Amino acid sequence: MANPVKLYNHPIAPSARRVRIFMAEKGIKLALEEVDVLAGEARTPEFLAKNSSGGVPVLEFDDGSYLSESVAICRYLEGLHPEPNLFGRELSEQCEIERWNRRMELELFGAIGRTAQNTSPIFASRFKQFPEYGEVQRAAALARLERMDRELDGRPFVAGERFTIADITALCAIDIGRVVANIELAPAWRNLARWHTAVSSRPSAKA
C-alpha cells in the first residue's frame, strides 16, 4: 500500500482545510505544498497531471501516484490511521455518518459555495456571476443553518454523540461562508452556537 508523503494545499480553500483538520484529529503530519489556486496554479498542465479536475487538496504518494477529492483522501487516511475513528465503525454507524456528511456537503456547503461564487468579489473575475441567484442560494444556506440549529438540540455533534467527518465538513462550510459570503450565524441559534464553539475549540480547528 502506497504511503502519503505530501498534501497540496491552499490556506483558505475549504476542502483543503477539511483534510488538514482530519489529519490533525488523527495526529497525521505531512509536508504541505502551497498551490496558489486563485493565481491559476491548479490549472497548469503540471498540476492537472496530478488532479485532472484542477484544485486542491491533492495527496501525493511515495510511488508517484496522486489522490484527489477531499472525502476520498480522508477515507484513505482513515484506512492508514484508524484511530480516532471519524467515518464510523460498524456498518450502520458508517452509513449514518455518511448520510450526515452528505447532507452537510450537498445541502449546506453547496449552497454556501454557490452564494460565494455568485456574489463575492473574489470570484467576479473567474465566474459569470448571477447575484440574484446567489441571494436565493444565501436564503437556502440560512434556512439550512436554521434547521441545523434544531437538529443540534440535545445532540452534541452533527451525526450524533461524537465528533466525525460530518462536523469537519459543516465547520469548514460555515467558516468559509462567513469570510466569502457574509453568511453569519444568527444569535438565536443557540444549539448551533454551542456546537460551533465546541468544534472551533478543538486544536484541530487551527490546522
Place this chain on the structure above:
Amino acid sequence: MANPVKLYNHPIAPSARRVRIFMAEKGIKLALEEVDVLAGEARTPEFLAKNSSGGVPVLEFDDGSYLSESVAICRYLEGLHPEPNLFGRELSEQCEIERWNRRMELELFGAIGRTAQNTSPIFASRFKQFPEYGEVQRAAALARLERMDRELDGRPFVAGERFTIADITALCAIDIGRVVANIELAPAWRNLARWHTAVSSRPSAKA
C-alpha cells in the same frame, strides 16, 4: 444489524434509480413504495419523519428506522451483500472509486441538476428559475461530458476496469439530463457512446 424491508421510490427521480440499479446489480429485491415527489408527498409531516430532508430514496428497516441519501443506502446494501463489489475492495481501490463517484456527482450530476432546475418547465412551479444561469450550467455539463469522453479513451468504465457505483451515478445523471434538460451526447463522443451503450445494456439499467 437491522434488515431493510422497503425502499421509498419514485420512477423518474435519478437518485432513486441509482439505488434501484445498485440493488439489481446485487440481486437484492425489496418492496418499493412509490412517493409522488412532484405532488409534495415527500414533504408531508409523515414523510419528513422518515427523511427530514424530504425526498427519495429512503430505506426502511425492520426495526422501524430509516436511512436516506442514495450513497449511504448503497453503502449499507454493499455491507449486507458484498458481491458483486461496487465500492472497491482494498483501500486504494475504495478511494479511487470514491474519487470518481464524487466527480460524477459533483461535476456532472450537479451541473445537470442545476440546468434542469433553472430551465425545465417541470421545476417552474417549484423553484424560482434563472434561465441564463441554467445555460451556464448546461455548458458546464456539456464540457464535463466532453472531458468524460476523453477519460473513457481506452478505459472500459468510469473508475477503471470494472463496473462500479461511479458508473451508476454517471448513467443516472446522463439519462435524466436527456429527459429534463435536453442534454444530448454529441455523436463525436465515441468513447462515451460505447460506455453508455455498455452500461445501458446491463439488465440493471432497466431497474
